[in-house]
Amino acid sequence: MVAAIAVPSPTYSPLPSRELNSALFSASPLKAVSLPVKLNRRKARNEVRLIVAAAAGGGGRFYFNFTGFPFPLGPFLNRRTLRYEAVKDTIWLFEQEQALGFSSVSTNIRMTVIKLKSGGLFVHAPIAPTQECIQVLYQRLPCLHLVKELGCPVEYIVLPTFAYEHKIFVGPFSRKFPEAQVWVAPRQWSWPLNLPLEFFGVFRSKTLKDEDTSAPWADEIEQKVLSCPEVGIGPYVEVAFYHKRTRTLLVTDAVIYVPRQPPECISKDSLLASAKNGLAVKLLSKGKEVPEEPVVDNKTNRQKGWERMVLQILFLGPSNLLEPNASFSQMSQKLIVSPIVKTLVFSKVPEKVRDWIDRITQDWRFNRIIPAHFAAPINVSRSDFLTAFGFLDDLLGESYVAARPSLSLLFMSLLGKAASNFPPDDMRTLSSLDQFLVSVGAVKKTVSGRKK
Structure with a gap:
């Protein structure tokens, strides 16, 4: 939840074919992440393959970024791009390393690309559009070149959140594909200065709406908006998407699955x-x-x-x-809500989050989740997803839990509470921070009680 001046990257054009053919590529298998109750190793091996773009000498990875308050987001000059095929010929994941300032702390940041029936592309949460990133798409995806003349243009670029680490790439990425429509989550804001989207290089964007059946992709992809202005310094906004044909749920930060091994993109x-x-x-x-x-x-x-x-x-x-x-x-190795998101955001507005989660699980029959960080795709059921949010029922009270229509939901709530009991010693700093932010009015106390 940070903001500062976004410095656009230099503009690159796709390399000529002879230069593309000289690039070095390697391939290795990657298993889809599955919860133990849903583990299917053979299917995972078939579904997910890793393609690493490794241009000779690391060329094409330059991207200048020294922005972010209070800590800039690294790497500052060089970002490697890796590509995973999540669903054959339909969904691809592109990952880059993202570091917190000058620290040694990094994680992966993910862009998801879906091929629509039109042959065009739906780009979810774009990453830094380095020459290598564009080149990987241009060279290696069969019938999925990101160049309009080749028949598969980028049609939509989607910012599904307010979060700075995803917002800063939308402008530079959209300039690579000026014919694409840019759609953004509602209630965009930044801190310490609440800057307009144009300041981040995002122009002529359209706003994502909850359950919008008029969206140009509505026949293939549905959407549900979580908007919580009550949180504090600014609203928490996240838009979930459901690709119906592949039964895939796309989220940004709502849930994560920490893999045992580090992601390939972390150096x-x-x-x-x-x-x-x-x-x-x-x-x-x-x-x-x-x-x-x-x-x-x-x-x-x-x-x-x-x-x-x-x-x-x-x-x-x-x-x-x-x-x-x-x-x-x-x-690690379980579907959870991040302790930071749980403590500073979701615990403040349990009713809104629960309504959003219930609508997602009731309306969408997904069996795969793709978040914007850590492991993906995650092969899970709707009950696994509900279990990750079991802590909400503690905040909502016994009367709300008892009113839920299914004994299985009650059982999942109990499992979720156990899964959300993070190590108390590790939570001490985060809990103290939460108390401080509440005391100074930066975030609000838990909004308890359902409106009658």
Whole structure:
């Protein structure tokens, strides 16, 4: 929830064919992430394949970005793009590394591209439009070139949230495809200055509306808007989409699935930097002695770096970065609501979030979720999705839970409460921050009680 001046990237054109053919590509399989109750390894292997664009010498990855308050979003000059095929010839995922300022904390940021029946493309949450990013699309997707003359133009570019880390790429990406329509989530805002979208390079955009049957993609993709102006300094807004043919749910930050292993797009250097015992580790070591030892490049240290990254992303100030494995194990490999989103946003407006979740699960028969961060696609059922939000029922009270029409929903609520009981020691910093923000009026207290 940050904002600052967005610096557009230089404009690139797709490379000529002879240059594209000289690019180096490699391929390796990637399994779809599944909850244990829905694990289907053979189907996962068939559904998801990884294609890494690796232009010789790292060329085509330049993107200048030094914006973001209070911390700019890295990498500042170089962003590698990876592509995954989530549904054969229909849905592709493009990922880049995104770092928090000058820290060693990184995660992946994801753009989802859906091929519509028209042959055009629906681009969800665009990422930095580096030359490599455009080149991957242009070169490797069969019948999916992002150039109008080749028959598969970008028709729609969609910003599904207010969040700065997704907003800053919409303007530069849309300039690559000026014929595309730009659609944005309602109630856009920024902080510390509430700047208009035009300041971010987004012009002539249209606003996404809740359950809009007049949207040009409505026959194939449905949408539901969560808009919560009551949260505090600015509204929390997220638009969920449902691709009917593939039964795929697209969200931005509503839920996540932390994988055991780090995403491919996070660099080795970032992982090893996080594995070093720096100041953050010394402050968050539970008083234990922190050894001063060099970090060698091996699988163990890369994994330690990933676990430390995850805990800092989820909790801001976890209890023990020196030995992160125990807390990481409790937070990984399951569908959850991020502790930050749960504490600072969803817990403030449980009625609105519950209504949004119920409408999603009642109207859409999805079996796959694609969030904008961490693992994707996630093969889950609607009941798994509901379970991740079981903590809402605690906030809404027993009368609301009892009024729900199904015993299975009540059971899922109980499972969800257990799954949302994050490690208390790790939650201490986040809880203190929440109390401070409430005390200064930056966010509001929980809005309890359903309107009669």
